[in-house]
Amino acid sequence: MAEKSRTQMKRKEKETTEVTMDVKEVKNEGEKAVEHDKSPSAEAAATNGDQNGDFQVEPMELPPFETITGDRVDPFVFKFQFKNVEYSSGRNKTILCYLVDRGDTADGLLKGFLEDEHAGTHAEEVFFTQCLPHCDSAIKCTVTWYVSSSPCSACTAKIAEVLKARKNIKLTIFAARLFEWEEAEIQAGLKALHAAGCKLRVMKPLDFSYTWDTFVENDEQPLNLWEDCKENYEYYHEKLADILQ
Known part of the structure; x- marks a missing residue:
């Protein structure tokens, strides 16, 4: 039973490590994307559009999930x-x-x-x-x-x-x-x-x-x-x- 508990703890640690690494990778990719993105943000575009009377940014609607x-x-x-x-x-x-x-x-x-x-x-x-x-x-x-x-x-x-x-x-x-x-x-x-x-x-x-x-x-x-x-x-x-x- 002790061996089984140790095995389960190792699995849990392994899963936690994998998830933590995935989160760090996503975070790093997001930071890089922000650093290299030279286009104005959606918020800035919406503000400029309202001031100029040209356009307004519409909220994005995600399509429904299909099996x-x-x-x-x-x-x-x-x-x-x-x-x-x-x-x-x-x-x-x-x-x-x-x-x-x-x-x-x-x-x-x-x-x-x-x-x-x-x-x-x-x-x-x-x-x-x-x-x-x-x-x-x-x-x-x-x-x-x-x-x-x-x-x-x-x-x-x-x-x-x-x-x-x-x-x-x-x-x-x-x-x-x-x-x-x-x-x-x-x-x-x-x-x-x-x-x-x-x-x-x-x-x-x-x-x-x-x-x-x-x-x-x-x-x-x-x-x-x-x-x-x-x-x-x-x-x-x-x-x-x-x-x-």
Whole structure:
């Protein structure tokens, strides 16, 4: 147990160091940009415009975030988002890779991925509204997800609702990490999802390699697993087993 605590402390220190370095880099880049920028600031431009009566600076409106869809995930994004670290600093989005087997239908096997940043509709919900909006109730539909983190409490409730309403859909979820698993509402959601017939699994080292080969733009290069991959899998596997028992 003492060894495990030391390992967790090292992980936390490593994650904190990485985040601190990222913040310093962003800050330095920002300072350099200000030093080299010779154009008048937005505030100055607005002031001059008002005095001259020529123009006024309008506030910039950012476009709404849209869920990204595709066949292959960027390798750098995959390596960062799917890394099964305990302290997931900066990993604020969900990547959902899916396989859909509808038996002997003409559509065959469907494959792809969804990516969100939790700024709008989550990837889990988008899957059922865009990727699988309809499924013949007479046809057994086997769905497999490989996700960067397990669903939040709101998504577990929606997924459980779909599985109860569409009995022909059988869903298996392989998660790289457990999202906020200490929270009571998260644990309740995972239990409800399990009760609805969903198979919940934590990704093993072989699952990461399979996902890399199947869903990532890898240029036929193998995945070099990180040092603590197996240990972290065992950690999350134990936590999930405790929750679902």
